[in-house]
Amino acid sequence: MRAQINRGDSWLTYDLANLLPGEKIDEDALEDFEDLLIQADLGIEAASEVCEKLRGGINSGRIKRPDQLRKALHASLVELLSPSSIPLEIPEFIRPFVIMAVGVNGVGKTTTMGKIGARLKQQGLSVMFAAGDTYRAGAVAQLETWAEKVDIPIVGQGQNADPASVIFDAYSAAKARNVDVLIADTAGRLHTQGGLMEELRKIKRVMQKHDQFAPHELMIVVDATAGHNALKQALEFHEAVGLTGITLTKLDGTAKGGAIFAIAKRLALPIRFVGVGEQAEDLGVFDANEFVSALLG
Numbered sequence: 169m170r171a172q173i174n175r176g177d178s179w180l181t182y183d184l185a186n187l188l189p190g191e192k193i194d195e196d197a198l199e200d201f202e203d204l205l206i207q208a209d210l211g212i213e214a215a216s217e218v219c220e221k222l223r224g225g226i227n228s229g230r231i232k233r234p235d236q237l238r239k240a241l242h243a244s245l246v247e248l249l250s251p252s253s254i255p256l257e258i259p260e261f262i263r264p265f266v267i268m269a270v271g272v273n274g275v276g277k278t279t280t281m282g283k284i285g286a287r288l289k290q291q292g293l294s295v296m297f298a299a300g301d302t303y304r305a306g307a308v309a310q311l312e313t314w315a316e317k318v319d320i321p322i323v324g325q326g327q328n329a330d331p332a333s334v335i336f337d338a339y340s341a342a343k344a345r346n347v348d349v350l351i352a353d354t355a356g357r358l359h360t361q362g363g364l365m366e367e368l369r370k371i372k373r374v375m376q377k378h379d380q381f382a383p384h385e386l387m388i389v390v391d392a393t394a395g396h397n398a399l400k401q402a403l404e405f406h407e408a409v410g411l412t413g414i415t416l417t418k419l420d421g422t423a424k425g426g427a428i429f430a431i432a433k434r435l436a437l438p439i440r441f442v443g444v445g446e447q448a449e450d451l452g453v454f455d456a457n458e459f460v461s462a463l464l465g
């Protein structure tokens with residue numbers, strides 16, 4: 169058998185390392201392999217681009233053995249992600265620099281904002297949080313806990329407050345106190361998805377009364393275990409509010425984030441950070457080479 173396609177419950181535990189065609193490297197094997205890449209959430213476009221490159225190598229005789237195939241696979245996956253390996257820079261001439269986080273409930277948005285705050289503070293920047301997720305029960309308290317833990321001031325008006333007003337106030341406070349970075353959390357779900365997008369657009373409009381270029385980073389947080397849904401979410405939010413970056417969470421889990429290739433291919437957005445746990449230090453800057461090495465095992 170050339171390649172194992174795991175259609176069972178354990179699909180999420182796939183490991184691309186085991187998906188390499190084991191025997192003869194020929195057209196059939198490549199086709200099986202392309203299916204596997206698609207099932208690993210790379211999406212059709214990214215999978216066929218990778219396989220086209222491998223096919224070129226096989227036809228020209230550069231790829232004959234599995235180890236050569238593996239190396240070529242590594243290189244083409246890195247090539248796919250490299251244009252998206254753009255770290256978040258906080259330019260000195262924008263104060264406060266505003267990071268607004270968006271994403272559906274449960275992806276790790278609030279946690280990621282806490283971690284990013286901690287990281288920026290460690291770099292010597294002053295940070296403030298805006299508790300803009302006034303919809304999810306417990307979200308404000310959760311950000312307050314982070315604020316306390318990492319010793320960062322927070323502006324909020326409690327649950328059910330108008331998020332645009334919370335973030336407008338927070339911006340004023342950040343400006344008055346000369347804060348370097350304002351990190352605004354937002355809701356992940358309202359009664360309807362359309363309502364959520366309208367609310368996010370309103371937050372943007374209100375913020376732009378202070379600074380027409382704010383938010384300077386509109387970051388979507390997606391969960392690596394969400395597979396194809398991660399791409400769907402990114403497309404939807406991008407269309408509604410215009411994203412400038414992505415953070416991928418829960419890479420410490422079993423899924424390995426194949427969807428990021430599909431996202432990189434379709435949206436060509438910078439991938440900023442990866443979340444690898446629940447603690448402040450469990451945040452890494454996205455690095456295409458490291459990511460692919462971890463993926464291939």
Ligand code: GDP
Pocket residue numbers: 271272273274275276277278279280310356417418419420421442443444445446450
């Ligand atoms: P939000 O609804 O998007 O704001 O999500 P939360 O920040 O509340 O996170 C949802 C759950 O995911 C919480 O239990 C977090 O501790 C957990 N979480 C967030 N990021 C990560 C991560 O990178 N790895 C793991 N294992 N868990 C995470």
